[in-house]
Structures are given as structure tokens and as C-alpha cells.
């Protein structure tokens with residue numbers, strides 16, 4: 001790495017080093033931000049962060065612990081200010097193969113746009129990104145979306161990764177149109193995402209319910225596409241979980257089928273790629289493409305993931321830079337109808353055919369009695385008008401239970417805004433958060 005310049009005092013006070021890095025064409029500067037603020041700016045040339053071009057001269061601030069790369073196609077000089085865990089330049093990246101995929105998708109979008117009357121030909125690419133944990137799926141999804149948005153398309157981003165979630169809080173499957181290249185710090189804009197709440201950070205807590213939600217999301221998008229030629233031609237990019245064995249593999253096949261994916265991008269795993277090629281060989285309209293994992297992808301252990309989940313929930317209520325003010329509200333127990341999905345009392349043996357074992361219905365709606373077990377749980381507010389609609393309804397937002405007063409039968413919760421909740425039915429799972 002070429003360091004130019006030397007130590008200087010940061011605008012905010014304490015000593016820090018301002019340094020410059022010269023990047024050759026098709027190289028990237030990989031950065032892991034430390035616990036203190038960090039900023040950088042582009043001095044010369046052009047560069048992008050995960051598909052979004054960075055503006056020249058302007059200092060961009062990055063939050064602690066963020067891991068990212070500044071990539072340049074033609075060469076650039078970057079100036080950094082602040083401490084990092086690590087920063088280094090890499091001249092070997094899979095970016096050329098990624099942008100080649102983008103070019104093929106672009107061709108398909110153009111063909112779809114040119115055939116508006118034809119229900120099959122007017123559908124742009126439906127890309128699903130699969131691979132093990134920490135293979136760079138979210139990052140590749142983000143790049144493909146940002147490159148498409150830069151060219152004026154409005155592709156739909158679908159996030160099926162309920163463990164991390166880049167559209168909204170964890171525990172959800174969600175979709176949103178991407179109209180602008182994604183901001184490297186702010187992430188996906190949250191105008192009107194379509195969100196279904198599973199309520200657990202892993203689908204294994206209730207696999208059948210997860211499948212129901214994936215199907216619901218796919219069907220709702222299908223309806224939206226049928227009335228919107230522009231979104232239809234732009235297609236979708238679907239990010240998935242890193243769970244690729246056993247039930248996780250079945251869930252991938254289920255998602256490929258539910259969304260009628262036309263391109264499956266497999267990151268960093270030969271075995272998964274050949275399994276998918278084999279199982280999809282009878283579907284000539286589905287292309288399975290193997291792509292190399294970037295050497296820059298940073299592995300995250302369960303503790304880091306747990307922390308990231310908490311961070312996403314905090315961000316929902318307080319904003320990335322503490323710029324939102326959530327409201328603490330008090331309701332009577334009788335004002336809220338809370339449901340859990342799945343489990344609950346099983347049918348008695350006497351009610352079953354002879355020989356049948358009682359099993360819990362995974363999509364059974366179970367009313368929840370309000371007690372202190374709800375403390376520190378994050379609940380979703382359903383758009384359902386009747387309890388029977390809860391399973392198939394998307395959600396308006398989330399609340400966080402901060403106090404339960406059994407004596408006075410009052411429940412205190414944090415909501416993004418004050419006033420009445422947008423629905424009276426709430427869904428609870430196992431998603432907890434401890435406000436710090």
C-alpha cells in the first residue's frame with residue numbers, strides 16, 4: 001500500500017493519521033473500521049463501494065466495525081482519516097466476473113422491456129444468490145442492484161435471510177424496489193418495504209411457517225409485477241441464507257421455485273453448484289452460474305452476528321446515527337391481541353385417527369396471554385383485519401416491550417412513532433433485544 005502524507009490532527013480533536021492510498025485499475029482497498037469514527041474521500045479518479053459510485057472530494061463517514069471495500073475500475077486516490085482494524089489493497093478480486101453477470105442481466109432487462117405485451121418475454125431476470133455463510137451473498141446482491149439502478153432500472157430486492165436482514169429487522173422476509181444505487185453507509189432506503197414477520201432469527205424454529213411466508217411474498221410480488229411493466233422488466237435480486245445443507249438446501253429449492261428464479265448465482269461452493277445444476281437440469285430456462293467468492297469477505301462468528309442483529313433492531317427504533325426518536329407508549333392488556341404462530345396445545349389423541357401421533361400445527365394461530373415473558377421481545381404489528389388473515393398478512397412495523405405491569409394490567413412498549421398502532425393484531429416469536 002502506498003501511504004502518502006503523514007500524521008495530522010483530526011477535525012474532531014485527538015491525534016489521528018490522515019493518509020492517502022493510490023489504487024491501480026481493478027484494485028480495491030479493503031477496510032475494517034475500528035471502534036472509533038472513520039472517514040474517507042476520493043481525491044482523484046473514480047471509485048465505488050459495493051456498486052455505488054462515491055462522489056469526488058466529499059468526506060464520507062463510516063460507523064464503527066463496518067467492513068467494506070473501495071473498488072476502482074480505472075484507478076483512484078483515496079484519503080483516509082481515522083483508525084481501522086485493518087486496511088489493505090487487493091489486486092485480485094472477482095469484480096470482472098460480477099460485472100459480466102450484470103451485463104448479461106442488463107441484456108435480459110432490455111429484451112424484457114422490448115416485449116411489453118408478452119407475459120413471459122416481458123419478465124426481466126429473476127436472480128437468486130446462494131452460497132454458504134460469509135460467501136458475500138448480500139454484497140453481490142447489493143452490487144447487482146446498484147449497478148442496475150445506476151442504469152435507470154428499478155429492480156426489486158428480495159431478502160430471505162432472516163438471520164441478518166438488510167431491508168428491515170431480523171426475523172423477517174422482505175422486498176423493496178431499489179430506485180437509486182444503495183448508499184454505502186445508510187443501506188437500503190425504507191420507504192415502503194413489503195415485510196412478512198417470521199419472528200425468529202432462524203427458519204428452523206418453524207420451517208413450514210417460513211415457507212408459507214416466502215410463498216406469500218412471492219405471490220404478492222407476482223401480483224405487483226403484473227400491473228407494473230417497469231418493475232417486471234427490471235426483475236429481482238433475491239438474497240438467501242447461508243444455510244445450505246439438509247433443510248436449508250430444501251429451503252433454497254423452495255425459494256427458487258416460489259420466485260420462479262431464472263438465474264441462480266452460486267458463490268464459493270462447487271458442491272452446492274453441482275447439486276443445483278443437477279436438480280435443475282430439466283428446467284432449461286434456469287441458468288446456474290458459479291461465481292468466485294471475494295477474498296475480502298469477512299467471516300462473522302455467532303457473537304458478531306448476534307450483535308449485528310441487536311444493531312439492526314436498535315437502528316429500526318433509533319436510526320443509524322441516533323437520528324430517530326421512538327415513542328414509549330402505554331396500553332391496557334385488553335387493547336392488544338397478541339398471537340404466536342405454530343406450536344400450542346396439540347390435538348388430543350382421542351380426536352385423531354387410530355395410530356396417528358398428535359403433532360403441533362406449524363401455522364396454527366395461538367392467542368398469547370400477556371405476562372412478563374413478553375418483556376424485551378420485539379413484536380410485529382400485522383395489517384390483518386381478522387385473526388385468520390394474520391398468517392398471510394404483511395406487517396406495518398414493530399414494537400418492543402419494555403415493561404409489563406401485571407397488577408395494573410398495563411403494557412409499556414417502544415414504537416417508531418406515537419399514536420395508535422396501525423393494526424390491532426400483534427405477532428410474537430422469539431426475537432429479543434436488550435436495549436443498551
Ligand SMILES: Nc1ncnc2c1ncn2[C@@H]1O[C@H](COP(=O)(O)OP(=O)(O)OP(=O)(O)O)[C@@H](O)[C@H]1O
Pocket residue numbers: 028030031066067068069131132133134135136137138139140161164240241242294295296297298299
Ligand atoms: N471485498 C470486500 N472487502 C471487504 N469487506 C467485504 C468485501 N466483501 C464483503 N465484505 C464484508 O464481509 C462481510 C460478509 O459479507 P456478506 O454479508 O456479503 O456475506 P453473506 O454471504 O451475505 O453472509 P451471510 O449469509 O453469512 O450472512 C460483510 O461485512 C461485508 O461488508
